[in-house]
Structure formats: C-alpha cells, structure tokens
Amino acid sequence: MTASSFDEALKRVLIHEGGYVNHPKDPGGATNKGVTQRVYDGWRDRLKLPRQSVRYIKDQEVADIYRRQYWDAIRGDDLPRGIDYSTFDAAANSGVSQGAKWLQRALDVTADGQIGEATLEAARKSNGATVINKANDFRLAMLKSLRTWPTFGKGWERRVSDVRKVALDMAAKAPLPPVTGEPGGVPGAAKATVEDRSLKDIAKSPEGMGGIIAVGSAALNAASDPTNPLAWALGFAVIVAVGVGAFYFVRRLRSAG
Template sequence: MTAQNFAPALARVLVHEGGYANHPQDPGGATMKGVTQRVYDAYRTRRNLTKRSMASIEEADLQAIYRRQYWDAVKGDKLPAGVDYVAMDGAVHSGPSQSAKWLQRALGNVKVDDVIGEARLAAVEAHPDHDQLIALMIGRRLAFLEALRTWPVFGRGWASRVAQVKQIG
C-alpha cells in the first residue's frame, strides 16, 4: 500500500495498451497507449490547453492521466500490493466503476456500488488472503468480458491479458 507501486503498475498496464490503435469494433474508439481522444481532450481542457491529437501525448501527460483517471480512482495508494495493480488494470480496461464493483463483489457480503471508500479499504485489509481476493476479482472480470458483444472479436486478447494480470497480481 504505497505510492511507489504506481510506476511499476503503469509499466505493466502499458504493455497491454501498446501504441496507437483504432479498431472499428472497439467502442472506446481510437487510443494511444490506452488514452482515448475524449479523455485526452478533457485533460487538456481542464488545464486550459488547446486540444491536439492523442498521438502526440507526452509522457508527463500520460502519467498524470493514468494516475488521476485510474490509479487514484481505485485508491491504488491504499490497496495492498497486487490488488492495487489488478484494480488499476481493470479500471483502465473497463472503467474505474466496474473495477470497483469487481473488488466489492470479490469481497462478498458488502453493498456493491462504484466507490472504493474507507469501508471497502478496511475490508480489503481484513481479507485473510489477497491472492484469493485477486483470483475472485479476475474471475468476475473475465465473466464480465465474456458477456460483452465484442468478446468474439477481442476475447482471445482479453483472456490473455486477464491471465497475465492475475499471474502478476
């Protein structure tokens, strides 16, 4: 549970996100290193900067976006090692709200919403087996992905990613 886990978690996520992609069946649209144009535009607008193509995203901007949009959203600095990375990768891939729900459902017997607050953090800390918690999160994530209409197109790659995330987590 430390901020120093952000950099290695981001490096691992970026292995899966790659460079520029614009698959016609990807509902996220065009991305550069996992950042969509919509997200990059919002980031630049909030800083009173002119909009520009995400293809020219700078490393500092990339890190700031990932930290705020994904790592901070799942409380990465407050989660145990391994759980932090699994939650962040899930947030990047399917959104922070969905990743929070996978964590909450994996914890069991808690109200499921899209927030990782103090009660959830305490439940994670109290969980006797973080490897088991990761496995449960991954199982829920995979089931979610398999139910998507885009599974036939992207499923093989997603399954591979999820398996690697589980192993590293």
C-alpha cells in the same frame, strides 16, 4: 507507510494498452496507450491547452492521466499490494466504477463502484490471493458476455491471465517477471492497421519515397520532350509500375497489421 506501486503497475498496464489504434469495432474510438481521444480532450481542456490528436500524447501526460483518473480514483496507494495492481488494470481497461465493483464483489461488500473506507478495511483484512482470483474471475466472466468478445476476446483473456499472475506474485512478495515483449492483442494494444496509417506515413517509407522519386523523374522526362512518344510511353510505364508496387506494399502492411 508502504511505498506506492504506481510506477510498477503503470509499466505493466501500458504493455497491454500499446500504441495508437483506431479499430472500427472498438467503441472507445481512437486510443493511444490506453487513453481515448475523449479522455485526452477533457484532460487538455482542464489544463487550458489546445486539443490535439491523442496520437501525439506525451509520456508524462499518459502518467498524469493514469494516476489521477485511475490510480487515485481506485485508492491505489491505500490498497494492499497485488490487489492495487489488479484493480488498477481492471479500471484502466473497463472503467473505474467497473473495476471497483469487481473488487467489492470479491470482498463481499456493497458493490457501488466507489472505493471508500469500508472497501479499504475489507481489503486490508482479506486474503490477497483469494480476492485477486475472485475479482479476475468476475472480470473475465463479464468480458465474455460482451458482443465484442469475438473480436477482442483472445487478447482480453491473455491480459486477464497476465494480470492475475503478476498480482498474485505481488501479493506474495515474489520476484516479478520483467516487463518485456510486444503490446498485447487488446483495444489499443495492436499496431495501427493500414487503415490507420496516413498517406504521409506511407510516403515516408523507403518504398514510398522511391515511388515518388520515380514518378517525378518520369514526369520530368516526358515533359522535357512532349513530341517524343517514347518518352511518354516510358513515363506511363514507370507510373504503372509504381502503382503496382504501391498496391503490393499496402497489401504487405495489411498482412503485418
């Protein structure tokens, strides 16, 4: 029996999915490592665990969700190497049914979104490189038709290109490129923007902590001598300076995000 490609495939899916993001134009909503809040809620409900923000999802939960809801759903362990990864990434990015349909169309079998014995038999008899190329062509064509293409298209196109290359290498049993680099520019992959950062996160930064200490010191100094106008003026000046510094700090975060 051929060894499962799941661990290798998951590492490569996650480099595209990235960390926590809640992009206003992403219909999936709050997402972390490609797992949406809705999917995470359903997963924890099934295990009778209290719901929590997907921001706090654990690595083992991520692996379990991807295996059960995506890899097993597309029969990853039964698909030829390379085709398994290509279909898995498509399912994780666009849904199991859609990922399955792209594969079935590439195999020229009934595209019902359910990978069963007929699809598996066709995949085993197919030319892996041809199927991978066709499936990714269908995937890219549909992504380009979406209204969110102007926002996410650049990242999606890069992702499909990367998946195609790695899947072809896997099918050819060629050495694979290392899993390195920053998360890609797809929903769930970019760093959280400044809008996603809580005040608590900003307060934890060196700039934020310095500002809090400065404001506190200024307030204490003014309160210690309420009759001294110089103390109040100094306190006011410190607060204004911290406010201006916070403004530029947030601007810098927005530019970086």
